[in-house]
Amino acid sequence: MVAHEEEYERVANPVAVASLLDTLVEGGGTSLCLEGGEGRPEPIVLMEQHPDQALVLDLSSVDYLLGQLQGGASFYLTGEAQGKMLRTPMLSLTETRRSGGRFLCCSGYPAYLDVLQRREVFRAELRIGMPVVAMVSVPGQDAIQGELRDLSQRGCQLELPMTASGVLATTEVPLTLSFEFPDGTHFEIQASARHRRPDPERNLLRVGFHFGACSPEQERQIWYFVCEIERESSRYAKEHQDERQPSPLFTSPAGRANASEHIGRRDLKRYATPTARRLVKIAAFLDGQMLALQQGSDIDSRQLSLYADRLMDLHEEDREALLFASRCLSPEPLLVRHGISVAAHLLDLVGASMPRDLRKAVVASGLVHDLGKALVPQVLFKAANFEATHRQALSEHVPLLLERLESCQWLSSSIASAVVGGINERMDGSGYPNGVTGESLNELAKASAIVDVVEALRRDRSDRPAKTAQQIYRHLLSHPHQFDPRWIKRYIEHFKALPVGALVRFSNEQLAWVLRVDERGSPTEVCMAMSASAPMRDNLGKTIRGNVVEKLGRPVSEVAVST
Structure with a gap:
């Protein structure tokens, strides 16, 4: 019997379990990992197995942990067998005895093993919310800071600033890579840059590195990191978000800066105003959420709440500085820029008479309203001719996003439905996803549609250039069958003929x-x-x-x- 869990296979057949454990007994290389411990795999020896009864462990090398283990602390074992990486479920000690200066202990017998195939080439990808700072030390130059994106036994991939391209191209000697995990774990290794792939829109460079000769200890540490990255990553899968314990590697100690606040690759000097620089963390969150959605996660409820509050605070401090700053985010992806602009302008247009919790829901919905476009086939955005089938496929981004917002318990479902669900609807029923007509559209949906169109038309698109405010107002006023004339009038009166940012x-x-x-x-x-x-x-x-x-x-x- 084999059940799949991410890239692991769960092996529950008793004969297969015994066979794999026999290889560990004969070959050594077993490590013990404490649940909720410091995150280090501790080398031990698996002495014997008694199928369906017990494992016999030599814990002499970790005698300092015996007190915890005898007190009932849970642990799991990892090791390599038959070219596969094994991981037991949580176990606990049932007996301890001392023999010839060694500590021999018995534990329960695992009902199954989780198995990773092809250890050497298996690549563990870090999801958004799993920040690992990476530093590339180049002889004679300042270190380059980036983020770890994936890790395998043989190498890794980093996201670095685009400026790193020239430095890496002229450096032939092995470089020193260092990783800093959220719990403070630090790791260094020698590596050579192999392939480079630019991402011009995000001004990033993805660089693949190949590790040099590794010591046995480094190999053991790398494989532990790979396993813990997979363990933490599995928590982000929608069906497991509430039931799995976090990896200790990705748990920040009390008093340590929140690693999710790290904005790594973004160069603040590229943002024109102080308020724009304060928007960068919101932009980084939205940018990250697009990738997280593609990887199967829901919208991060806690962070969405945090950044909605942050944008509201900026609005209360200086509304016009915020409106102008929303025009100063050109280093960001289009969907990120658009989401922030819509959220800021919608808040400014409709938020004055609302209670704070409803204003916050409006802001949050505006920020993420277009992120569902990361979940539809990206070829849609490159189609030379946008046909009915393309339109239908694109409209799916709305229900897909609303589904990923269900875990945000604090977010008003009626506000999310009006903004996210109604922002693309039109008064004459020509909008999507449901073709709702004016009689059924609520006021917030009508206002959202106008803000969305204005912000979209102010920016270049592949099929048309950016428009001025006057051109946009004329477009809206000439389409009263699609846009509510009352809200058009309110918008123009509120933001004026020459709005902030013009x-x-x-x-x-x-x-x-x-x-x-x-x-x-x-x-x-x-x-x-x-x-x-x-x-x-x-x-x-x-x-x-x-x-x-x-x-x-x-x-x-x-x-x-x-x-």
Whole structure:
């Protein structure tokens, strides 16, 4: 009988279990791991097995653990047999005796073994929420910091800044890699860079490394890391999220900084304003959630709550600084930028009269509303002609995401349904996923649809360039059958003809970004821009406050620019 668990196979046949344990008895290389311990595999000797009765262990090498073990502490055994990695279920000692200076102990007999095939090439992938900081030490240069993405007995793959490409290309000597796990475990090994794959959209470089000659101790540690990564990763599977104990490697000690706060690969200097830099952790969370969703996980309820609160705090501190910052996230993937912009603008439009818990639900739903697009075939976004079959497949991203939000118990289901479920619906029933008409759409869904379209049209897309606010308003007003005219009017009155974040040409021919406007919609604070095409971080000059018209002349036109 064999039952599958992730990449493990569960072997429960008594004859097969006995055969595999016999190999451990003869070959050695067995390790003991305490449940909830420090996370180190401790080398021991499996002396004998008595099928269906007991295992006999020589624990002389770990006599300092005997007190815990005799007190009832649970443990499991790992080891290599017949080219496979074995792992027992949790066991406990039933007897201890001393013989010739050795500590011989008996434990219960395992009813099954979990088996990993092909130890040398098996690659354990780290999911989002399992951050391991990796440092690449290059002779004569500063170390390069990145993150561990997968690990095998022979090598690993790291995510590094794109700037690492040139350094690695000119370095032929073996490099020193060091890993820092959330519990503080530190590991170093020599390795050579083999393959490099750029990810231009995220400004990342994925680099594969091959480990050099490893000592037996290093091999044992690496395999322990591989097994614990798999153990922790299995907890993120939807059906196991509430029932599996965390790996000690990924449990941060009290007082230690939360590793999930690590924003690793993001260079804060690439973000144009202080508020934009404070949005980076929210962006990193959303970026990570896309990969986590693809790997089968739900939306992380705790982190979504944390980052929804964070965005609300930024809004309460300075709403216009937040609105402008949402235009300064060009280093981020499009879905991340769009989610943050929609959340900020929807909060600003509808949140004033809402209780805080409902405002928070609006923000959270806005942040993640488009992440379900990571769950549909990505070829849809590259199709030359978008046909009815493509549209139907794309519409599936809405129910797929709503399903992954069910574990967020604090999130109002009615708000999530209105924002996530209604943001793509249209008054005439031409929207998706359900083709709901205006009579059935609630007010929040109607408002969300307008915010979503405005934010989408302000950015370039493969089939069209970015549009100005005036162009977008004309588009909305010319489609009253699709968008609620009352909410269009409210949106324009609220954000004004030249909204915060607009790039404006003044009558003196100078360009400036609108930072703040008064009740009449006149700019009261702008930041000078050098051109309409320079990256935002390099395109912020002197700030002008007060009577802007007196200093720059009247606003002549908005310049469309994708951000």
